[in-house]
Amino acid sequence: MDVVANTVVVIRTISFSQSVDSFTLSYVGSTMRVAIVGAGVIGLSSAVCIQSEVPGAEVTIIAELTDVHTTSDGAAGFFHPGHISADNAADARQWLKDSAEHFWKLCYTEDAVDYGIFEMSGYAFSNTNWDVVEKMGHETVPDGELGVKNYRRLTDSELSKFSGGPWRCGAFKTTLITEPRIMMVQLNKQFLANNGSFLRQKLDSLADLVGQFDVVVNCSGLGARTLVGDKSVYPIRGQVARLNAPWLKHFYHVEHDIYMLPNRDAVVVGGCRQENNWSTELCDADREHFLKKNAELFPSIKRAPIVREWVGLRPGRPTVRLELEEMQFPGDKVLPVIHNYGHGGNGITLSWGCGRHVARIVQQLEQNK
Ligand SMILES: Cc1cc2nc3c(=O)[nH]c(=O)nc-3n(C[C@H](O)[C@H](O)[C@H](O)COP(=O)(O)OP(=O)(O)OC[C@H]3O[C@@H](n4cnc5c(N)ncnc54)[C@H](O)[C@@H]3O)c2cc1C
Secondary structure, three states, X not given: OOOOOOOOEEEEEEEOOOOOOOOXXXXXXXXXXXXXXXXXXXXXXXXXXXXXXXXXXXXXXXXXXXXXXXXXXXXXXXXXXXXXOHXXXXXXXXXXXXXXXXXXXXXXXXXXXXXXXXXXXXXXXXOOOHHHHHHOOOOOOOHHHHOOEEEEEOOHHHHHOOXXXXXXXXXXXXXXXXXXXXXXXXXXXHHHHOOOEEEEOOOOOHHHHEOOEOEEEEOOHHXXXXXXXXXXXXXXXXXXXXXXXXXXXXXXXXXXXXXXXXXXXXXXXXXXXXXXXXXXXXXXXXXXXXXXXXXHHOHHHHHOOEEEEEEEEEEEOOOOEEEEEXXXXXXXXXXXXXXXXXXXXXXXXXXXXXXXXXXXXXHHHHHOO
């Protein structure tokens, strides 16, 4: 990890699978003051998980952008773990399991409506090979752990009936949509109801928080590139169009980021995955490409009007960073920072599992006091 602005020294870093027993935390009074940097789905989930598992903590979210201005807000919310690096595969598997357990449980409660969670069945296709299809949210961890249901390969005869092909491989399955635009409103409400507070502010450095907070949780997404100088964080540009196509009742997901994912009020049609592209402008050529590709597969979407368009930059990183780091600032001031960023195209999917792990670290730090 880079040293930031020559003034910060990283004393030690503890990855999640290691114990945090050796960390002692000291703070004045009986209340642990926790700052969460970032109000995307990762920051909000971490905040609510901490409030639930460390009830005495006083939690403040500090963020430059909130609500509809975050990347999280525009995502489709497909419960779809893809591109999970093997480097922290054990941790990632646990995050996925915890997220799956939480979301599936919520899905069958009355509150599912408030969280924008619902079951969704549909198709995954590939023209390459079975590996591609099976990695499309299914085989990364066994489907039993992810709660994926009804998974079966489509026969050649079934495949031949879908247009846009010929398709070499395809599968049918049932998974979840966790629609972030709805879920984040609910997480916000939950956070405020638990006495959380918000501070709208852009931080130039975590040093600004020294002395004001006992623990910082860094959920700054792509912002981590400048905030903590992590140059392995990079943008992965995505563009989507939301279509009014209430007749489309299944998801369709094709390799190379072509998809149609029904949300509550619109179908999210995408997309693209452009690494190191910082542009947040809509691109006509991208739209034309993904609408054409999707219409080949499901021609009636040609009749569906576009109700909204959006570009988002996924916070790419070779692996998600979820670890505790002890940072030292001038004046021998030490700040424990739990990093939770770099979720790429899986942030909604991983949000709750990562939030729970952050909360467990905070809980351990409190116990070590
Ligand atoms: C087109 C598209 C479709 C997607 N679809 C899915 C999907 O179906 N399923 C899925 O799981 N994922 C999906 N994703 C990925 C998902 O959107 C991201 O992984 C997720 O939103 C990352 O959340 P985050 O909270 O880390 O980042 P963000 O939502 O970007 O939030 C970052 C927060 O940090 C704050 N911040 C940053 N720097 C600073 C600073 N210096 N000071 C103060 N505040 C700061 C920001 O203001 C913001 O509040 C999609 C992404 C795109 C672009």
